[in-house]
Amino acid sequence: MGKKLFMAQKRGETRAVGLGIGMIICAVMMFFLLGVTVLPKYIKSVWTEETTCTLVQATFKERANCIHNSNTKPESILKYPCLEVLVNLNFSEDVFMLYHTEESSEWNNKCTYIPDCKENYTEVEMHVQEIQGRFNKSSSFACYFDPKGRQKSIILVRKFGPQKMISYFFWPTSMFTVGLFVVIIVKISQCFAMVSVQANRAGN
Template identity: 35%
Template structure:
């Protein structure tokens, strides 16, 4: 009787031990599955972030390419020199229109300031324009102000510009080395510095997105490699 009872108690203890071991193993497997699931979700988010950064950088490259970079490459005023002011005067008044509300336009005027300069590198005389945009709006005038209702405001702006040009007799300017244009520019709409700064951040975003995806893929590869090594050791 005693032996039978002892045998039952030992069998029960062994069964309990196996049950506890199975529960611990189940908890370990469940915890491992949770870690793998969380890691998989984190990797998916990281890859999505990297792809989003790459897409946005490509879109920014496209927008900058058709605006700033295209304007920079199409510009013929590529060489820089010094210019000396020879004459700065208002020659005429140009008609313009300004908005006075929804579907409402009224006429006004602005003074046309013509500036002639001597290019120090060649000694030739050219008409001076503010930038490529001004040249496209009105190549006869140095600066095209915003059309205003009050003409005196526009005239005051132009007179201030004329006085500043006269006070600075020499200043850097840009000219066409092929001499296809009979005018020079005071400033370029998009210079090398502007192009560099505009392309810097999209480039950083593209490199960052690529690195994020590469790091995730490398982590996945190393994880698979470790699992294969552990299976071989077992």
């Protein structure tokens, strides 16, 4: 009976260690993926200073192609209305182009907001008009700029800011911590078991 209990305990410890190591490996892989995808964009993001933007104008330009959508077929390129929002900062009278996030200017540097590509253009147009209406209702709003002046444009939302990075790395960090904790607890338990066995042998 004692031998069966010992073997069952041994199998349980092996599974627990395997689970812990598996969690650690998954967490490391997630860290790697985030390190090559999200982290470089966070490092490149220079819009670090928050200020107040005042709306100058929010107007529609010509229709733009959804070139950022890789699923779009060349023979049927979808379009969206190009919304251009110009603002000035609370400490400057200069007019700047406002972009939704850090990536917006990379997709199309003429448009402030780039919606999801849909075949129904009217639906997309109504959505962008709603965005325009929000800007017109709020003449002043929070925004971000580059304090060193490397980027003259302004962004509305930091997609790769510190808070976003914390949320991105929360789950892999938690998984790594739990996995490491499981392995350490099992190893400590095994050490105490070995000490107990040795003490019993010495007593006999």
